[in-house]
């Protein structure tokens with residue numbers, strides 16, 4: 271079989287959008303008779319494939335290999351030694367989700383626990399507070415994801431407390447990251463749950479400054495599209511009376527700040543509920559973004575929109591797992 275001619279997709283930089291169609295078909299287990307659109311192909315790849323991937327953007331080698339195979343000529347230079355294998359230093363395959371062992375009544379986990387975080391796996395350690403819930407990694411010394419509801423009950427006039435501090439609530443044997451370790455690193459102490467989402471009381475605001483809610487975030491990201499999206503979300507509450515259910519996280523590895531792993535990517539899913547009492551339906555709006563943790567970033571967060579499905583591919587999580595399957599299927603693919 272001969273290779274199909276390269277295809278150029280009209281996105282931001284068309285010159286790199288050259289697919290190897292047969293290779294993609296092989297990855298997807300399709301025969302040459304099946305017709306694939308460009309969007310079908312992208313739907314199977316992690317979000318970095320939209321712009322530029324490098325090895326720090328993947329959680330495992332198999333995933334990097336999928337992207338290597340998808341494009342002709344190794345456009346992202348994932349196979350520097352040209353042996354046909356991408357990103358050999360990564361773990362071979364995705365680690366499966368932990369079994370669910372922990373039940374929570376938290377309003378911040380209503381739509382599911384993305385990685386089945388609990389109290390068994392130190393790298394998927396559940397931290398549950400009244401203000402938010404998160405999964406923390408002992409080996410990376412940084413969170414995996416956080417989940418939180420925000421609506422007008424959580425918003426008020428409390429000032430930013432700015433009391434960054436180690437999280438003394440971590441179990442014995444976990445390293446407690448310190449605010450000082452970010453000094454002169456070039457990275458911001460980026461909040462996952464934003465300070466601005468917890469302005470009802472000083473205690474709730476202060477909880478966002480625990481270092482378990484903080485990640486080394488490129489400042490142009492933190493102060494650019496990431497912040498714009500945070501404000502966009504709050505505007506939906508202030509101006510339109512919406513209520514948000516947010517899951518945000520990070521993956522990939524581009525080195526360390528002190529003992530804290532610097533993620534390659536940061537992502538967020540915002541479920542926009544019609545009002546404070548509204549439930550979720552097939553028509554519920556969902557905003558999903560996945561951005562490089564880089565100073566070379568576009569100001570407009572819309573540039574980084576993707577689907578929940580593709581964030582699930584990149585992270586291995588099952589987001590919104592407590593949402594009925596038909597609703598999940600509808601809202602995760604668009």
Ligand code: MN
Pocket residue numbers: 460461464492493496497
């Ligand atoms: Mn921030």
Ligand code: MN
Pocket residue numbers: 582588589590591598602
């Ligand atoms: Mn899901």
